[in-house]
Amino acid sequence: MATKLQALRHEREPLVLGNPTIHDITVKIADIAESKPNMKFLLALGFSATLAAWGLGCILYTVFYGVGVWGLNNPIGWGWDITNFVFWVGIGHAGTLISAILFLFRQKWRTAINRSAEAMTIFAVINATMMVLSHTGRQWLFTWLLPAPMNQMNMWTNFRSPLEWDVFAVNTYLTVSLLFWFVGMVPDLATMRDYVKGKLARTLYGVFSLGWDGSMRRWHHYEMAYMILAGLSTPLVLSVHSVVSFDFTVGVLPGWHTTIFPPYFVAGAIFSGFAMVVTLLVILREILDLKEFITMKHLDNMNKVILATGMMVGYAYAMEFFIAQYSGNPYEGFVFINRATGDYAWAYWSMVLCNVISPQVFWFAGMRRSIPVMFIVSIFVNIGMWFERFTIISTSLHHDFLPASWGYYSPTWVEVSIFAGTFGIFLTLFLLFSKFIPVIAIAEVKGVLPNAQPAHHHADHADKH
Amino acid sequence: MKVTGVLGDFKDVNHTITAAQQVNEAGYREFDFFTPYPVHGLDKAMGVKRTILPYISFVGACAGLATALGLQWWTGAVDYKLNIGGKQLFAIQFSVPIDFELTVLLCALSTVAGLFHLCRIPTWWHPFQNDEGFKKATDDTFVLGIYATDDRFHVETVKTFMHQLGAANVRVCYDEPADATEVTATPSVVTA
Numbered sequence: 001m002a003t004k005l006q007a008l009r010h011e012r013e014p015l016v017l018g019n020p021t022i023h024d025i026t027v028k029i030a031d032i033a034e035s036k037p038n039m040k041f042l043l044a045l046g047f048s049a050t051l052a053a054w055g056l057g058c059i060l061y062t063v064f065y066g067v068g069v070w071g072l073n074n075p076i077g078w079g080w081d082i083t084n085f086v087f088w089v090g091i092g093h094a095g096t097l098i099s100a101i102l103f104l105f106r107q108k109w110r111t112a113i114n115r116s117a118e119a120m121t122i123f124a125v126i127n128a129t130m131m132v133l134s135h136t137g138r139q140w141l142f143t144w145l146l147p148a149p150m151n152q153m154n155m156w157t158n159f160r161s162p163l164e165w166d167v168f169a170v171n172t173y174l175t176v177s178l179l180f181w182f183v184g185m186v187p188d189l190a191t192m193r194d195y196v197k198g199k200l201a202r203t204l205y206g207v208f209s210l211g212w213d214g215s216m217r218r219w220h221h222y223e224m225a226y227m228i229l230a231g232l233s234t235p236l237v238l239s240v241h242s243v244v245s246f247d248f249t250v251g252v253l254p255g256w257h258t259t260i261f262p263p264y265f266v267a268g269a270i271f272s273g274f275a276m277v278v279t280l281l282v283i284l285r286e287i288l289d290l291k292e293f294i295t296m297k298h299l300d301n302m303n304k305v306i307l308a309t310g311m312m313v314g315y316a317y318a319m320e321f322f323i324a325q326y327s328g329n330p331y332e333g334f335v336f337i338n339r340a341t342g343d344y345a346w347a348y349w350s351m352v353l354c355n356v357i358s359p360q361v362f363w364f365a366g367m368r369r370s371i372p373v374m375f376i377v378s379i380f381v382n383i384g385m386w387f388e389r390f391t392i393i394s395t396s397l398h399h400d401f402l403p404a405s406w407g408y409y410s411p412t413w414v415e416v417s418i419f420a421g422t423f424g425i426f427l428t429l430f431l432l433f434s435k436f437i438p439v440i441a442i443a444e445v446k447g448v449l450p451n452a453q454p455a456h457h458h459a460d461h462a463d464k465h
Numbered sequence: 466m467k468v469t470g471v472l473g474d475f476k477d478v479n480h481t482i483t484a485a486q487q488v489n490e491a492g493y494r495e496f497d498f499f500t501p502y503p504v505h506g507l508d509k510a511m512g513v514k515r516t517i518l519p520y521i522s523f524v525g526a527c528a529g530l531a532t533a534l535g536l537q538w539w540t541g542a543v544d545y546k547l548n549i550g551g552k553q554l555f556a557i558q559f560s561v562p563i564d565f566e567l568t569v570l571l572c573a574l575s576t577v578a579g580l581f582h583l584c585r586i587p588t589w590w591h592p593f594q595n596d597e598g599f600k601k602a603t604d605d606t607f608v609l610g611i612y613a614t615d616d617r618f619h620v621e622t623v624k625t626f627m628h629q630l631g632a633a634n635v636r637v638c639y640d641e642p643a644d645a646t647e648v649t650a651t652p653s654v655v656t657a
Contacts (some may be wrong), residue, residue, distance in 0.1 A: 021605065022501060022605035026603075026605065032510055051650070113618075155545055156541065157539035157540075158549065159537045159541055159559065160552075164563075165563060165566075167564065168563050169566055171570075175570060175574075176573045179574070188584075190603045191501070191604065194603045210586040211586050211587050211588035211590075211591060212586065213603075214602045214603050214608075215499055216485075216499070216507050216513070217496060217508070217513055218584040218586070219503040219508070220516055221516045222520055222584065225576050225579070226520040228576045229573060232572055232573050235565075236569050239562075239566070243562055250567040294580040295490040312540060443503075447503060453504065453506075454478050454479050454504065
């Protein structure tokens with residue numbers, strides 16, 4: 001093991017293992033859609049679709065009877081609904097980070113994982129949107145969120161409200177992520193169109209590939225469009241969770257009203273998103289046999305990102321405590337003592353254990369390259385990041401300024417079912433995606449193969465440097 | 466049955482650059498390379514001018530910013546004055562998040578619309594769609610195509626020229642699906 005790792009440090013690992021030809025890559029990825037779904041796939045799909053249906057049923061139940069069926073009470077007006085919203089938006093961050101920021105930094109290893117990470121982003125943001133819409137009480141009046149004069153007093157929305165900013169931030173994020181995902185997919189859908197045998201499949205891939213032919217004149221525009229979209233998505237990734245954090249920071253509650261929140265939320269979002277990507281990719285590469293594309297190098301790199309962002313999150317936890325005491329504000333100080341020792345101490349310490357302690361194993365290369373270890377740690381991080389949002393929301397709300405109005409909150413079966421249902425929706429969409437859409441960006445992987453680019457081109461570059 | 470162009474295959478990416486340069490230098494304008502992935506430097510070798518897409522995106526971004534500022538100012542300070550704690554009816558500071566989001570949104574939408582326009586997609590028809598080998602361009606082959614619409618186009622000259630460039634499987638493409646006799650005729654062109 002040690003000699004193998006030493007060897008790895010000296011030589012840059014290939015991005016795709018097994019030295020496949022360009023044609024091999026087409027066959028390998030396109031065959032996933034061509035082959036008949038196996039029993040394992042159908043069972044998984046059946047399970048997640050049932051879970052999704054149950055969750056959606058519970059959302060309908062909430063719409064019918066009102067949010068009174070949840071466990072929310074007077075001091076605690078936000079519970080699992082907003083926790084889940086922030087949780088899912090956070091998970092949605094890794095996809096765009098991988099596709100946009102790593103693209104601008106010319107990190108070629110992103111090509112094997114960006115498609116599935118972007119898909120994950122979109123499905124997570126769909127869940128988040130659903131959570132936030134379901135908590136509004138009268139869900140059918142969702143148009144009041146939009147700047148359209150259609151509510152009962154012919155008033156406009158209040159653009160000073162961070163909740164209104166959230167409407168814009170999340171919708172922009174969903175739209176731009178969808179555009180980015182789709183534009184990136186067009187050439188691969190064309191490959192599918194020309195590969196599949198069935199007439200229906202060929203027609204459907206044909207419609208969605210928009211008549212793409214691989215023309216170099218089109219590629220020229222396409223590459224520019226992809227770069228602009230990456231450039232736009234980069235600040236967007238950082239802005240979405242900053243705006244989500246404004247929902248809390250603009251309020252006056254101790255524990256929420258702090259300037260550390262935007263960067264702290266963004267780091268946490270990337271942390272949780274990468275953990276979810278690792279969880280899903282470990283399963284995906286096993287089931288679809290994609291080990292030569294999603295290699296140990298990819299997983300190793302993602303685990304490094306988890307370690308780094310985990311440390312940032314840990315730093316933010318410590319700094320929140322320090323500032324609470326340093327500020328001399330008795331309410332702020334109390335909230336943090338209460339967080340670590342009060343009614344919700346179990347949630348706080350679960351969070352610290354999962355988010356700060358568990359990723360520390362990734363200091364060791366052997367651990368970063370062990371599938372069981374990374375799978376367990378990624379699950380821990382997913383749980384920990386959910387607890388982080390729950391801790392922030394519930395501890396600040398349940399003990400506010402007046403001890404007479406203190407309370408405690410536990411979810412009802414409806415809230416638990418809705419949360420479970422969001423996982424069902426997420427997995428159902430992800431399974432359908434992995435079956436019908438090329439899970440690996442075919443054209444991008446072809447472009448980073450050794451000898452895929454003309455030799456003289458590299459010579460040109462060498463001259464310039 | 467009309468001729469839509471002549472096609473030739475390249476398997477080695479290094480040959481595409483020199484071939485593109487020679488086609489361009491020979492004065493052809495209506496030609497294209499069809500490649501499974503973007504080949505660095507091929508667009509330049511073909512003499513493709515730099516895309517105007519960034520300007521379209523920039524216009525979109527400006528429109529987004531103007532929309533955001535206008536919307537927040539007009540709705541809150543003109544159409545229905547919204548007094549929030551006695552603060553100014555409109556201020557740049559509070560408008561920043563929505564300014565940013567709408568700028569990004571309209572910029573992204575105009576980029577994609579611009580891309581579709583410049584690439585002339587979506588489209589249902591392609592001059593080379595009746596050629597079976599053309600489908601290999603989305604798989605593993607670099608296909609050079611010279612369209613019949615080019616001023617200098619002449620079937621035999623272009624075929625000879627493509628052979629000189631080192632293209633394999635040089636063939637003529639028609640606007641209707643080839644019938645059985647022409648399919649069997651194709652291999653003889655390869656050996657020629």
